[in-house]
Amino acid sequence: MLKTAVVLFNLGGPDSLESVEPFLYNLFCDPDIFKLPFGQKLFAKIISSRRSPKVVEEYKLIGGKSPLNEWTELQRSMLEDSLRKNNYDVDVHSAMRYWKPLTQETVIKVENGKYNKIILLPLYPHYSITTTGSSFHEWKRHYTHDTSKLVYVESYQTNEKYVAAINERIDDSLLKFPEEVRKDVQLVFSAHGTPVSLVKNGDPYSHQIKETMNAVMTARNNSHEYHLCFQSKVGPMKWLEPATAKMIEELASQNKKNLLIIPVSFVSDHVETLFELNIEYRHVAERVGIENYVVMTGLNDSKLFVDALKNIVKQKL
Secondary structure, three states: OOOOOEEEEEEEOOHHHHHHHHHHHHHHHOOOOOOOOOHHHHHHHHHHHHHHHHHHHHOOOOOOOOOOHHHHHHHHHHHHHHHHHHHOOOOEEEEOOOOOHHHHHHHHHOOOOOOOOEEEEEOOOOHHHHHHHHHHHHHHEEEEEHHHHHHEEOOOOOHHHHHHHHHHHHHHHHOOOOHHHHHOOEEEEEEEEOEEEHHHHOOOOOHHHHHHHHHHHHHHHOOOOOEEEEOOOOOOOOEEEOHHHHHHHHHOOHHHEEEEEEOOOOOOHHHHHHHHHHHHHHHHHHHOOOOEEEEEEOOOOHHHHHHHHHHHHHHHO
16 A cells, blocks of 8 residues: 655744744745845844744733644644545644754654655645645755655645635624624725735745635535735835735725635634734724724634645545
């Protein structure tokens, strides 16, 4: 029987306040995000030490660490259990790009595991060079065995079960609104932004985000008015627009007072959903007179999402 490894890729996140700065250092060292001709490590050291006090304060407000690591571990174990129940001889590993377990640690485990096939499965449903691309590059830098065993999953932005998992969360979230306004709720899809230059260079991410949003809305027969915006801009470059904060202000100016914020590019809650969407942009919403502001819970422990991952793995087997 074929012995298979599935490797789940994710960003990782600081597991304590002390690990915020080294986590940021690893992030700013990534040549797929910050491409410098020289001095990258020095740049990473300076930027991470400057930014970490602010970021530490954000993590203090969401429990002192990133829950992304725990959600990824739960998704990993749920997927492994589900595949083994279907009689697949499979081990599921996780590989984090910027925190533990780092990709190079997972590579060593997988190389020692005598697998016939290795499926590389990002927990990023949409392909960007800054996420999936970066994780694949890091894997290739460390993996030295038979590359013919490797199977790459590039994206799965319209996978039926993934779309259903988002809709299940949307339906749960709508119940948090007063019944008389539910039909008027604006569905605001908020995705992590990227620089516009990436789109011009052919990065498919922003198009795939739109495909997910359209698939979600088609599956629910366009039940509500909906909008797409982008968050988490860093630096002076031009980024994808409209920005999430601007979208909230714009909807308020149109007298649309009930917003459901749907984090669409993330499959686990972490600082960008729990702090940025739930705390920082809530202040924006309150300032401009939004009456009901609800942030959808991440896919986290969603069985439907794990079913999506399972179906993708089965197709590759």
